[in-house]
Amino acid sequence: MMKLSLVEDQAIQARIAFIAGAETFDRLFAGIRFDEVDGNLLFAIARDEDCASEIEDQFSHHLAMVATQILRQNVDVVVVLPKVLQ
Numbered sequence: 001m002m003k004l005s006l007v008e009d010q011a012i013q014a015r016i017a018f019i020a021g022a023e024t025f026d027r028l029f030a031g032i033r034f035d036e037v038d039g040n041l042l043f044a045i046a047r048d049e050d051c052a053s054e055i056e057d058q059f060s061h062h063l064a065m066v067a068t069q070i071l072r073q074n075v076d077v078v079v080v081l082p083k084v085l086q
Contacts, residue, residue: 001038008070009034015066020059028055031083034067040076042067049082056080 004012012034017025031047032055042063046052055063060078067075 001036002073003036004034004071011070012063012066015070016059016063019062019066027051028059032080037067037071037073037075040074042075042078044078044080045083046080047083049084052080052082 013029013032016029020029028046028051032051033045035043035045037043044055044063046055056078060080063078064075067073067078
């Protein structure tokens, strides 16, 4: 298991903001933290359950591709948990 650095977290956020667009990013990704990688799984913490669900449904593929590039490690699955379950 590898904890992501602040720079890695922010790099993923910056790229996903470009992909999602400003309005969608502000609505869904505000307060998100890309926390750790375990094997091919990327774990992220979203502000609530609705945002976590929508991020997983609409952006998990994009997040996996972006994380693979930034972390230089294969990421196949993105798990987004709501902050309350952290």
